[in-house]
Amino acid sequence: DTGVSQDPRHKITKRGQNVTFRCDPISEHNRLYWYRQTLGQGPEFLTYFQNEAQLEKSRLLSDRFSAERPKGSFSTLEIQRTEQGDSAMYLCASSYRQGAYNEQFFGPGTRLTVL
Amino acid sequence: DAKTTQPPSMDCAEGRAANLPCNHSTISGNEYVYWYRQIHSQGPQYIIHGLKNNETNEMASLIITEDRKSSTLILPHATLRDTAVYYCIVRAHTGTASKLTFGTGTRLQVTL
Numbered sequence: 001d002t003g004v005s006q007d008p009r010h011k012i013t014k015r016g017q018n019v020t021f022r023c024d025p026i027s028e029h030n031r032l033y034w035y036r037q038t039l040g041q042g043p044e045f046l047t048y049f050q051n052e053a054q055l056e057k058s059r060l061l062s063d064r065f066s067a068e069r070p071k072g073s074f075s076t077l078e079i080q081r082t083e084q085g086d087s088a089m090y091l092c093a094s095s096y097r098q099g100a101y102n103e104q105f106f107g108p109g110t111r112l113t114v115l
Numbered sequence: 116d117a118k119t120t121q122p123p124s125m126d127c128a129e130g131r132a133a134n135l136p137c138n139h140s141t142i143s144g145n146e147y148v149y150w151y152r153q154i155h156s157q158g159p160q161y162i163i164h165g166l167k168n169n170e171t172n173e174m175a176s177l178i179i180t181e182d183r184k185s186s187t188l189i190l191p192h193a194t195l196r197d198t199a200v201y202y203c204i205v206r207a208h209t210g211t212a213s214k215l216t217f218g219t220g221t222r223l224q225v226t227l
Contacts (some may be wrong), residue, residue, distance in 0.1 A: 033214065042202055045214035058214075091159075108156075
């Protein structure tokens, strides 16, 4: 399967713990995005990378959240001192910028539950 | 990006055409209309996009009104596997345009 993969698929943690998620984009896709989705809502943009550069961050991305894409390939999203409000599905997407149009391909998501 | 309005839910009988409307009355001249769908427990999936002409691909057709203030996504022969939440999104193709701004979408239920 050459699609976007995310690991883990499910994570249960206690409030105050740190968690880290990984996203492997489609090979040769130079753009990588993180979104968060809560129940009954559409996905909300968190941040995106072009190669290894983080070009945009949403105001939703508090200082407890950090994302990296060190070599322009896979990316990690870390949440420190988790809170119950962080419970959500975290989606990763990738795209290859060709001209102005870039279809985003989404992974299956990581579902985080904070107890 | 312009805001969109979609009905919260729709039903469609299997084998019939599903017509999903979207209003985007504040769309700008450089903004495209995109449709994505999200099947339960999966990430969103791109369907189609267009600027002002009608578009068709193997999944669906997109009809955009002449004034571009609304559009309709058509699934010509809906199947049970088309049951999903469908999102209409408008966005520009500028140099730094990146994020997709999702609303709450239309939950399409295809029934036997």
